[in-house]
Amino acid sequence: MEVAKLTDVTRIYKIGEVETRALNGISMTIEEAEFTALVGPSGSGKTTLLQLIGCLDKPTAGKIIINNEDATKLNRNQRADLRKGTIGFVFQFFALIPTLTAYENVELPLLLNGKNPTERKGRVMDLLESVDMLSHTHHRPDQLSGGQQQRVAVARALSTNPKIILADEPTANLDTKNGEQIMNIMQKLNQDTHTTFVFATHDPRVIKYAKRVITLEDGVIVGDSTSK
Amino acid sequence: MSKIIIMAFRNLGRNRRRSILSALALSVSLALLIFMSAFNRGQIRSSMETTLNLDSGHIQVRATDYDPDKLSVAWEYLLENPEQAAAQIEALDQVKVATPRLIASGIVSVQDQHSGVKIMGVDPASIANAPFIDGLVEGEFLTADDREGILIGYPLAENLKIGIGDQINLLVNTSAGSVDEQSFTIRGIFSTNSTAYDKAIVLMPIAKAQAFSGADKHASFIFVLLHDRDDAKAVAAALKNPNLQVETWAEMNDILVVMDEFSNAFILILGSIVLGITATVIVNTLIMSVFERTREIGVLTSIGMKGSQIMSLFLVEASFLAAGGIAFGLLVGWALSAYYGMVGIYFGDLGVTGILLGDRIYAYLTLEDTIKLTITALVITLLASIYPALLASRMEPVEALHGKN
Numbered sequence: 001m002e003v004a005k006l007t008d009v010t011r012i013y014k015i016g017e018v019e020t021r022a023l024n025g026i027s028m029t030i031e032e033a034e035f036t037a038l039v040g041p042s043g044s045g046k047t048t049l050l051q052l053i054g055c056l057d058k059p060t061a062g063k064i065i066i067n068n069e070d071a072t073k074l075n076r077n078q079r080a081d082l083r084k085g086t087i088g089f090v091f092q093f094f095a096l097i098p099t100l101t102a103y104e105n106v107e108l109p110l111l112l113n114g115k116n117p118t119e120r121k122g123r124v125m126d127l128l129e130s131v132d133m134l135s136h137t138h139h140r141p142d143q144l145s146g147g148q149q150q151r152v153a154v155a156r157a158l159s160t161n162p163k164i165i166l167a168d169e170p171t172a173n174l175d176t177k178n179g180e181q182i183m184n185i186m187q188k189l190n191q192d193t194h195t196t197f198v199f200a201t202h203d204p205r206v207i208k209y210a211k212r213v214i215t216l217e218d219g220v221i222v223g224d225s226t227s228k
Numbered sequence: 229m230s231k232i233i234i235m236a237f238r239n240l241g242r243n244r245r246r247s248i249l250s251a252l253a254l255s256v257s258l259a260l261l262i263f264m265s266a267f268n269r270g271q272i273r274s275s276m277e278t279t280l281n282l283d284s285g286h287i288q289v290r291a292t293d294y295d296p297d298k299l300s301v302a303w304e305y306l307l308e309n310p311e312q313a314a315a316q317i318e319a320l321d322q323v324k325v326a327t328p329r330l331i332a333s334g335i336v337s338v339q340d341q342h343s344g345v346k347i348m349g350v351d352p353a354s355i356a357n358a359p360f361i362d363g364l365v366e367g368e369f370l371t372a373d374d375r376e377g378i379l380i381g382y383p384l385a386e387n388l389k390i391g392i393g394d395q396i397n398l399l400v401n402t403s404a405g406s407v408d409e410q411s412f413t414i415r416g417i418f419s420t421n422s423t424a425y426d427k428a429i430v431l432m433p434i435a436k437a438q439a440f441s442g443a444d445k446h447a448s449f450i451f452v453l454l455h456d457r458d459d460a461k462a463v464a465a466a467l468k469n470p471n472l473q474v475e476t477w478a479e480m481n482d483i484l485v486v487m488d489e490f491s492n493a494f495i496l497i498l499g500s501i502v503l504g505i506t507a508t509v510i511v512n513t514l515i516m517s518v519f520e521r522t523r524e525i526g527v528l529t530s531i532g533m534k535g536s537q538i539m540s541l542f543l544v545e546a547s548f549l550a551a552g553g554i555a556f557g558l559l560v561g562w563a564l565s566a567y568y569g570m571v572g573i574y575f576g577d578l579g580v581t582g583i584l585l586g587d588r589i590y591a592y593l594t595l596e597d598t599i600k601l602t603i604t605a606l607v608i609t610l611l612a613s614i615y616p617a618l619l620a621s622r623m624e625p626v627e628a629l630h631g632k633n
């Protein structure tokens with residue numbers, strides 16, 4: 001089953017008179033349970049592509065179908081709704097809400113999805129356990145290490161059982177050991193829950209985890225290989 | 229929603245000093261406004277009290293043609309048989325006291341110093357003289373059969389450098405339209421705490437004033453005090469008579485009534501300006517925190533928070549600031565008003581023609597003023613916070629995520 005289908009997607013950024021063609025006619029499909037790396041040099045359009053798949057942004061031209069819904073036809077609020085249940089994000093910076101504890105950060109998307117308290121509690125504890133963070137449930141982000149924060153962020157991205165998790169250089173700010181831990185966790189979750197993962201990365205140690213590697217250059221796909 | 233409230237509350241703690249300072253800005257301006265309105269009310273109230281007890285009374289009954297500005301004692305302007313009329317009025321339940329008074333114009337002379345005064349003839353036995361009796365600084369009050377005694381105000385005595393037992397020369401405009409002159413002995417010196425008033429009036433027994441000015445048995449008006457000044461209209465209606473002019477305190481003191489309305493409007497305008505300035509401080513705080521949290525807003529959007537929810541996050545934050553600032557401001561404003569309501573503020577001679585002011589003004593805070601100002605403060609602050617909140621909710625997630633942190 002297709003989780004995302006892009007057809008001829010172009011994204012042009014315009015700053016004053018200057019136009020940057022960040023993506024230029026991208027067409028691709030992402031299937032359920034994929035574990036895909038998006039690679040390419042800096043400025044090749046990886047982040048832009050993730051943001052479009054994540055419905056954080058709209059393409060200048062082309063069509064994007066997410067979970068059988070045409071995201072290009074949705075307004076801001078409808079896109080927010082689509083994101084809420086279908087898409088989870090993990091960012092390069094450890095994007096936790098600084099005023100909320102680890103527990104509350106993971107709980108927030110569930111609250112936004114209107115889940116009841118008992119459901120929430122069970123789910124949050126399960127997730128924190130799966131990222132090995134049960135011992136730090138009531139710590140605030142500034143009381144956690146980068147690796148710990150990123151694990152909480154992964155748990156948060158997973159909380160609403162999204163179809164697809166988009167991770168933009170999730171290991172870039174982590175040392176090797178923590179980077180591997182995050183990749184192991186994501187890989188295990190992919191195998192256990194069949195959640196789709198797409199991550200943008202430069203890191204060869206990360207790329208080796210991927211089953212499919214899509215290579216971008218100057219906003220076009222120049223390579224797409226599936227291993228194993 | 230409850231999470232939004234918790235987040236908003238914790239957000240205030242992130243830059244505690246800034247939050248406290250902006251809440252404090254609101255506190256200070258609200259406290260100031262509350263105190264100012266209390267001061268204003270106190271001023272109006274005290275000038276009312278003073279004017280009513282001393283000068284106009286709650287009701288005056290006069291002859292149809294009497295003109296209070298002329299101080300004429302020509303008979304056609306005066307009341308005949310005032311004692312009888314006063315007794316009838318006093319028989320009414322709502323009336324505390326009714327007493328005839330005669331007002332003539334005159335000039336006090338001591339050696340080569342002269343001073344224009346109102347000569348007021350009063351019934352020495354009447355309780356309506358209380359402000360003068362209570363205000364005696366020196367000497368004694370008048371007695372009914374005293375033919376040479378006179379009572380003068382403290383500032384006039386100071387100006388003319390005279391004291392108890394001294395003689396003054398008094399000139400009076402008589403009923404016949406000429407002038408008469410006689411010398412009087414100072415029996416007492418009073419102070420009503422209204423310098424402007426005390427400077428320009430002398431008191432003598434009404435019988436003496438009548439004889440001296442040629443008014444014979446006439447009086448200028450019956451001075452009436454009621455138990456409750458709100459009954460003035462009803463009593464005036466009951467006293468209505470084609471041969472009489474019956475005026476209530478509100479009619480006689482229209483300048484005070486206008487002043488009251490004017491100062492209400494003034495406080496409201498001033499309040500809006502001061503609170504408007506304070507609101508910009510709060511807007512500034514909120515805008516700063518919106519920009520500081522650009523990336524965080526992006527993260528919130530990416531996990532599915534809607535614009536409206538982000539907006540309410542900032543609005544709730546502003547409400548907390550407003551609530552804290554207002555609560556503290558109320559407390560300080562109330563404390564200031566209460567303190568100066570007890571001790572008063574000394575102002576000296578500020579008397580303006582037509583208005584009698586005590587020298588000390590006592591703040592007087594009303595519930596109505598407090599509520600009005602509090603609501604104004606709340607509404608202005610919340611209105612002002614709409615813009616930053618809107619700014620946050622309109623932020624594009626992509627740009628927000630690019631924001632530096």
Ligand SMILES: Nc1ncnc2c1ncn2[C@@H]1O[C@H](COP(=O)(O)OP(=O)(O)OP(=O)(O)O)[C@@H](O)[C@H]1O
Binds near residue numbers: 015022040047048
């Ligand atoms: N918000 C923006 N406004 C203008 N131009 C942008 C914006 N975001 C990205 N770009 C431009 O679009 C192009 C693609 O950027 P993008 O961030 O997608 O690259 P990337 O592959 O993620 O790079 P990196 O590996 O450095 O993260 C770049 O030339 C970039 O300068």
Ligand SMILES: [Mg+2]
Binds near residue numbers: 046048168
């Ligand atoms: Mg990037």
